[in-house]
Amino acid sequence: MAVQCRGYSQPLQRAMVDFGADVSFGEARKKLKEHYGLEIPPSRIRERTFYHSAGLSSTSEHKEVVPEETGQELIIVQSDGTMVPLVETADPAFEGDRRKTRKVGWKEGITSLAYPKGTVDPIYAGTLNGRDEAGFQMKEVAIEAGLGTQTKVHALGDGAPWIYEKIETHFGLQAHYLIDYYHLCDYLDAACQAAFEDSATALREHKKALKTGKILGVIETFKAKEE
Numbered sequence: 001m002a003v004q005c006r007g008y009s010q011p012l013q014r015a016m017v018d019f020g021a022d023v024s025f026g027e028a029r030k031k032l033k034e035h036y037g038l039e040i041p042p043s044r045i046r047e048r049t050f051y052h053s054a055g056l057s058s059t060s061e062h063k064e065v066v067p068e069e070t071g072q073e074l075i076i077v078q079s080d081g082t083m084v085p086l087v088e089t090a091d092p093a094f095e096g097d098r099r100k101t102r103k104v105g106w107k108e109g110i111t112s113l114a115y116p117k118g119t120v121d122p123i124y125a126g127t128l129n130g131r132d133e134a135g136f137q138m139k140e141v142a143i144e145a146g147l148g149t150q151t152k153v154h155a156l157g158d159g160a161p162w163i164y165e166k167i168e169t170h171f172g173l174q175a176h177y178l179i180d181y182y183h184l185c186d187y188l189d190a191a192c193q194a195a196f197e198d199s200a201t202a203l204r205e206h207k208k209a210l211k212t213g214k215i216l217g218v219i220e221t222f223k224a225k226e227e
């Protein structure tokens with residue numbers, strides 16, 4: 001039954017990592033107790049969280065060559081970034097109290113995923129090594145998801161220019177990029193406030209136009225008010 005002494009089932013590990021990535025490992029222990037009735041030491045939650053996060057780390061060998069096979073008909077690709085707080089200390093070989101060398105800072109963490117249309121089992125990758133690395137990872141997860149020479153790529157994102165740039169660089173004419181509706185409405189709201197006195201009515205009308213596919217008409221409306 002694949003049960004091991006001191007082992008953790010895959011669903012339990014998913015819960016451990018989910019909580020461990022969101023809050024402190026001590027708080028994650030409390031959440032596991034509350035939601036699942038299980039007493040798990042914070043040290044084990046930490047170990048499992050670090051173990052699986054290491055699996056997201058990129059390697060120096062990038063899979064940039066698309067297989068010659070036709071591949072999946074359509075693959076969905078997404079990528080997004082967030083600022084991650086990091087704590088750094090001196091090298092373990094440092095002679096002295098490493099706690100006194102503690103530095104706290106922020107770095108952008110970027111996660112990418114890809115999956116064939118009609119499935120719900122994405123392949124993930126993540127990096128703290130910048131947007132160029134994230135671009136390579138978008139291509140890699142797409143290849144693992146079944147990208148072939150004839151595959152169409154539907155890329156979805158929040159409108160950040162760097163994401164579109166990486167999609168264009170790594171997928172070319174195989175891909176098209178769509179801003180998700182939630183973020184599109186954020187941009188639309190800001191534009192309406194700048195261009196119309198009754199911005200609420202304008203926003204409502206333009207959201208309806210976008211939903212019915214009248215995108216070019218909306219663009220033309222704002223072009224006339226570009227200044």
